[in-house]
Structure formats: structure tokens, C-alpha cells
Amino acid sequence: EYLLQKRNALTDLHHPRRFLPALYSIVQWQKLRAYEARICRRADGVxxxxxxxxxxxxxxxxxxDVTVIANGIDAEAYQPAASLTLTPTAQTPATLVFTGKMDYRPNIDAVLWFADHVLPLIHKAQPHVRFQIVGMNPHPRLDRLREEPTxxxxxAVEDIAPYLSHAGVYVVPLRIGGGTRFKVLEAMAQGLPIVSTTLGVEGIDVTDGQELLLADRPEAFAQAVLQILDSRQANxxxxxxxxxxxxxxxxANYSWTQILPRLEALYQERLRNTHHATRSMP
Structure with a gap:
């Protein structure tokens, strides 16, 4: 969590109007850094x-003693998206989908960056492409996007599955944040074509051009989206x-059927070590 506040602070320091949010993030960054260090020192394992x-x-x-065990999803519960069998046309244009809690700062930053800097480049080549922002509590900073016809x-929606099912491309334009992006794992489990920033898949050991496409600059991100759309319109x-x-x-890597045995083994090892340590005490 301290890394998230650090990234927020460093981002805001580049914008004079966001000096107060930057100051807040700096304070939180230092508090969380000290707190997380204290907890790690007290724990038998992390x-x-x-x-x-x-x-x-x-x-x-x-x-x-820090062990890595990834977060997981019920991968078997996801089916290939219906959009994979559809060919975009002017009457049924391709839809780019982003999902997430829309009062969460990294998500706000992501969709504003995408709408302002990437989508216009995509529209130069394919003007009918639509962008759906799916998630609860849209922040007022997003209100101006409602005026855009595309x-x-x-x-809030009851179920994001229908939106994912009809996504032509799932976009992950995250520039700040941390942790595991469950949204990415869920989209991958549905076999959706994905374009993400490098940060958007941080901690997920994917290969650019194999499971998805990576791009960090607006031009490259737009080109990656268009590459996928062109492929779908071809073969x-x-x-x-x-x-x-x-x-x-x-x-293979993020299903609960793969992760739960590792968690159980780790807990059993910790319990054995604790038991032995207790018995050896005078």
C-alpha cells in the first residue's frame, strides 16, 4: 500500500494544481511505510x-520472510467471450471495455488518460469504435466524458459479464497503482484480447505479443488496439x-486449483515451525 501512495505523490508533484493531494500522499506514504515495516518485523511470515x-x-x-503466492480466480467459471466470434462493422462497431471501481484514483487516471490521449488516435482510423467504462461510483472528474458520443x-451494474462478453478489446491503461489486477486475470480467463500498460500487468508474468499486447505511450497503445481490431476484421x-x-x-498459474495447495502447504509449514519452537522453549 505504501507504494501506491508513493506513486500518487510522485505523479501529483508534476502538476502544480495537485500540490495538496501530493502533500497528502507523501504523508500517507511515510505513515504506511513505517506501519508495514513494523508489521513485517512482528510476523512469523509474510x-x-x-x-x-x-x-x-x-x-x-x-x-x-516473504513468500510469493499470487492471488487467484476461479478460472474454470469463465467461458470464452461471445465477442470473439463477432466481426465489427459500422452498424455494430467494436467496443473497448474498461472495468473497475470508478472512484478509485488509479482507475480515474487511467480512463481520463485513455479518453484524452489514446481514443482520439484510434478514432482517426476507426471513428465508430466505442469506449465503455463499467464500474460503480463514477467520480465527478469523469462527467465531461459523458458528452462524448462514443x-x-x-x-454500477449487477453483472459485468455481459460487458466483458461483448468487448472487442479489453483495455488496461493504468499508470499508477499496485497489487494484483483481478480484472486482467478475469479478462484473460475469458480469452479476451487485451492491451495494457506495463504497470497494468505488474506482477503478472505475461509476455508481450503472446497473452496480450503491452504499450505505455498513447501512440503505441492506440496502434496495439488497432492491430487487434484489424486482425478481427481480417481472419x-x-x-x-x-x-x-x-x-x-x-x-495454469492463477486458478485456485493451483494456488490453494501452495497456501495450505505454507500454513502447515508455519504451524509445524511454531509447534517445534514452542516445544523447545524452556
Whole structure:
């Protein structure tokens, strides 16, 4: 969590109008850094959900015993998206989908950056492409996007599955944040074509061009989206191969059937060590 506040602070320091939020994040960054270090020193063992998180905790407390076990999903519960069999047309244009809690700062930053800097580049080549922002509690900073005819802000929905099912491309334009992006794992489990920033898949050991496409600059991000849309309008071989690879990757690495045995083994080891330590006490 301290890394999230650190990234927020460093981002805001580049914008004079956001000096007060930057100051707040700096204070929280230092408080959380001290708190997390204190907890790590007291714990018999620490679980991190990714190697970057493990490294961050080890920087705080080099002696901490930090084990990486990724967060997971019920991969078998997800089916390939219906959109994978559809070809976009002017009458039924492709839809780019982003999902998330829309009062969460990294998500707000992501969709504003995408709408302002990436979507216009996509529209130069394919003006009918739509952008759906799916998630509860849309922040007032997003209100201006409602005026755009190709952008839809849904607010809270009962089920995101229908939106994912009809997504032409799932976009992850995150520039700040931390932890595991469950949204990415869920989209991969459905075999959706995905374009993400490098930070958007931080801690998920994917390969650019195999399970998804990575891009960090607006031009590259737009080009990656268009590459997927062009593939779907042609023969769809690239998106099919990428979707199959993504689904296989999640099933092999992030399914609960793979993760739960590791968790159980870790807890059993800790209990044995604690029991032995207790018995050896005078």
C-alpha cells in the first residue's frame, strides 16, 4: 500500500494544481511505510501477491520472510467471450471495455488518460469504435466524458459479464497503482484480447505479443488496439491465438486449483515451525 501512495505523490508533484493531494500522499506514504515495516518485523511470515511486492517489502525489512503466492480466480467459471466470434462493422462497431471501481484514483487516471490521449488516435482510423467504462461510483472528474458520443459510463451494474462478453478489446491503461489486477486475470480467463500498460500487468508474468499486447505511450497503445481490431476484421487468427494463450496461462498459474495447495502447504509449514519452537522453549 505504501507504494501506491508513493506513486500518487510522485505523479501529483508534476502538476502544480495537485500540490495538496501530493502533500497528502507523501504523508500517507511515510505513515504506511513505517506501519508495514513494523508489521513485517512482528510476523512469523509474510505473504506477497507478486514478486515486485515481495521486493518492496524486503526493502523495508531485509530480514522479513516473504513468500510469493499470487492471488487467484476461479478460472474454470469463465467461458470464452461471445465477442470473439463477432466481426465489427459500422452498424455494430467494436467496443473497448474498461472495468473497475470508478472512484478509485488509479482507475480515474487511467480512463481520463485513455479518453484524452489514446481514443482520439484510434478514432482517426476507426471513428465508430466505442469506449465503455463499467464500474460503480463514477467520480465527478469523469462527467465531461459523458458528452462524448462514443463513450459510455455505466455506473454500477449487477453483472459485468455481459460487458466483458461483448468487448472487442479489453483495455488496461493504468499508470499508477499496485497489487494484483483481478480484472486482467478475469479478462484473460475469458480469452479476451487485451492491451495494457506495463504497470497494468505488474506482477503478472505475461509476455508481450503472446497473452496480450503491452504499450505505455498513447501512440503505441492506440496502434496495439488497432492491430487487434484489424486482425478481427481480417481472419482473427492473432486474437484467437492470443486469447487461447491468455486463458491457458491463467488456468495454469492463477486458478485456485493451483494456488490453494501452495497456501495450505505454507500454513502447515508455519504451524509445524511454531509447534517445534514452542516445544523447545524452556
Amino acid at each position: 505473504l506477497a501477491v507478486s514478486e515486485p511486492d515481495q521486493a518492496a517489502l524486503k526493502r523495508l525489512v531485509p530480514s522479513a 463513450i459510455e459510463i455505466t455506473g 482473427g487468427q492473432m486474437t484467437t491465438a492470443m486469447g487461447n494463450a491468455a486463458r491457458a496461462f491463467v488456468t
